[in-house]
Amino acid sequence: MSSWSQAELRSIAENADLFVSPFREDGTTYGTPTQTWALVVDGDVYVRAANGQQSKWYQAAISQQAGRVRVAGKFYEVTFEPADSNVDTAVDAAYEEKYPGSSAVPIMQGAGPKSATVRISPR
Numbered sequence: 001m002s003s004w005s006q007a008e009l010r011s012i013a014e015n016a017d018l019f020v021s022p023f024r025e026d027g028t029t030y031g032t033p034t035q036t037w038a039l040v041v042d043g044d045v046y047v048r049a050a051n052g053q054q055s056k057w058y059q060a061a062i063s064q065q066a067g068r069v070r071v072a073g074k075f076y077e078v079t080f081e082p083a084d085s086n087v088d089t090a091v092d093a094a095y096e097e098k099y100p101g102s103s104a105v106p107i108m109q110g111a112g113p114k115s116a117t118v119r120i121s122p123r
Helices: 006-014 056-064 085-098 104-108 111-115
Strands: 018-022 034-036 039-041 044-048 066-071 074-082 117-122
Touching (some): 018 044, 018 056, 039 085, 044 085, 056 066, 056 117, 085 111, 085 117, 111 117
Antiparallel strands (some): 018 034, 074 117
16 A cells, blocks of 8 residues: 655645545446545544445445545545544544634534544555
8 A cells, every 4th residue: 555745645734625536336437526624644644424424425435445536636546445443533633623613523523424434545
């Protein structure tokens, strides 16, 4: 598995949005880009599905395990995997730090989105 470069991590950390496009069922066609809030925690990139595990993009990401993301106008080929629950507290804190005062932060820290935390790695 590849690692993000420091420049890539900085770009993800500094941009408010990251668009995920997991592969469709054919494994080659990218799905519709979905806006997410990406976080960098200990050198790894995480996103949560606001609608929890019922989210279509989350289901596609977990079943296909690959696709691409776009941040700051650049595309990256990536893998998707469910995050370990041991990062929940750090991800919660990263939401508060990156999006201070947003009314969406408590939503993203809720049980549904928390259960749909995805780790994104370059491939």
